[in-house]
Amino acid sequence: MRNLTLLTDLYQLTMLNGYFEKNIHEDIVVFDMFFRKNACNGGYTIVSGIEQFVDYINNLHFSDEDLEYLRSLKLFSDNFLTFLKDFKFTGDIYSVEEGTIMFPNEPIITVKAPLYQAQLIETALLTIVNFQSLIATKASRVCLAAQGDPVFEFGLRRAQGPDAGTYGARAAMIGGCHGTANVLAGKLFDVPVIGTQAHSWVQKFDTELESFEAYADVYPDKCLLLVDTYNVLNSGVPNAIKVFKDLASKGHKPLGIRLDSGDLQYLSVEAKKMLDEAGFTDLSITASNDLDEYTITNLKSEGAAINSWGVGTKLITSADSPSLGGVYKLAASYKGDSIEPKIKVSEDPEKINNPGFKKIIRIYNAEGKAEADFIMLHDEEIDATKPLTVFHPVYTWKSTTFESYTVKELHQPLFIGGECKHNKKTVIEIRDYVQDELSTLWEAYKRISSPKVYKVDLSKKLWDLKSNLLDTKKFV
Template structure:
């Protein structure tokens, strides 16, 4: 893992220097990371990047050349630079488990640490979690649209740089993709890699048939042929069938064809008819060409005979929603040995944070389906033994009472007293966890368009605290 200690905004360091100058650097504070909108106006967000966050915290260390660089800026005191030289993270970090679906305004990472430490990690924490969660969510939406068909991540060449390509592929697999074309991501994260050939392969040979035959000769057990270099129905599919006949005679089973341009609904139907007539009705028909969840859903509704999807640019860049927009806000500060709630006021109600040291509880009905989440203060006891009434935090006459239910606390420890207590999981284990979790979310929240809003309420104690703080707030003079 690279040392990302200097991957931060300058103002984090200037604030840290200021806290030291004011003698506040050891004051313990609480920060929450949360987001305000689900990507693509969807119904949920998949949290991703927790493993990289853990690696980042474990590797926090200012090297000698880092100190020299910061000194050269001429804005930091020698005392501050000496503190950076001896820096280590000593606080507590809790997060939801990677692959968990979450909703706006819920804490997904909670940091309790001296402000000197908690301030430093803001930028990188947001950078890691925002991007991977965005791509995991986009992948989940694409996979939902595919309705169980395999979805392959093809976006490396269009990603916003190498890191986006690598960690975007990781996130896409966690979100539901069955594999990636990114070989380095495959090696780094032990995830399946996929790929066949490009149009250039076909163009290099004297004929399309020769290109297909040569590819099948090299890879007889993985013969998936790209049929749209010249004419999908006039030459591509007939030449693919000719080669399939040849390798079938040798005992191999052809995989199928890929179409990368044109009217995918029409071409796939015609290609399927031709393949079926030749005895290859069960081979794969893979489609690519700037696909996203909306186009896949449209093709499904048109009855396209496509059963595998290669999705690149619009997945790896989340082209219609380029940022998750997660934020990191101070919610409590220790005074005289006690955590005192803090709140940020804004003329935009959406930007008023929930104060205090909080947790997130998920309520499951007797059918093991997620029914609602409750953001509560950490010392509250809600265990399913007593009836629970929740209410909308704004329209609080909207209420619902649960009697036969169970509660799951979502925030789990990553670091306690600076020591890592997190058990690492493989990407494929996280992918399975994400898949299992999504099975507990009702279909109306997973709709590609116009999803129903999932219930996220404040506990009565937190709601009263927030209301009191808002009513008591005075504008500083």
């Protein structure tokens, strides 16, 4: 396991040194990790990367080499570096389950820990969870657009480096993909790997037919042929049919064809006609070539005969929305047993955080559909036998009262007193959980374009606390 302790911004360490010198480094504080806008301009965000964050916390320590490097920067006192030698996370972390669907301004992860520990982990937490949540959400949107057709992640060669390609493949699987072309991801995360041949295979042989025959000879029961190297309808599909007939005569069942260029709608429809006429009515027609949720939606609406999708660059890079702006903000500080809420004030209302040590519940109607989320202070409770009224945190005259409902608390302990409480799940188990989560959302929240905004409200006690802090905040 890699030691990622120095995977941090320098200012985290200069602040730690300052806290140490001012003797406030052991003060207990509360930080929240949340985002202000859904990934991919959509209606929801899928949380991913929790497993890697747990690994990071479990392996958090400063090696001798780390400390020597920090000493070479000539920024830190010897006493501080000596203190770091025995660094170990001893705080509490609460998190939603990996694969949970979340919405803007909700605390995904809450950290309650000594100040120097809570501050150090900010950068790594954000880079791990922001990226994987972005790609999981993008994959989910692509899979929703595919309307049940299998989607395969093809993005490794276009990813922003090996880690992005590998952990992006993991996140894509969590988001709903059926397999990945990334063999290392397959090994690390025990997920299906897929792949056949490239255009170079077809080009290497003297004729296209010879290349298809050779591939069928090596993989008679896994024969899916790339038919667009020269001419899809005049060469590729006819040659594929010849090979498929030969395979069928020998008792093998061909898998299908792949299209990687051209007018995918037209070519798929014409190829399907040719395959049907040859008696191959149930083969896969896979499409690739710079696909995303928008192109797949269009191809579906135009009647394309594609029933399998390989999505690469625009998935692994989330090309149209390349970052999730997750942030990590101080929400409270303790003086003994007394909690002091903290708030960041901004001219931009979206950047004003919710103060205090909080938790979040999800409200479901009698049919099990998610209706709203409710951010509360940690010591508040909901009596689900009584009506519950929630109101918009900005437009407070907008309110809804629930009469028959159930609630689910989303935060669960990840670490308590530095001890890991996380129950590890496989990637496939997390993917299944995502599908269960999505089934609780109304379709309006899952629209590819112009989704309905999901209700995220504050408890009256939290809303009053925030309002009072804003009213009394002094500027100097």
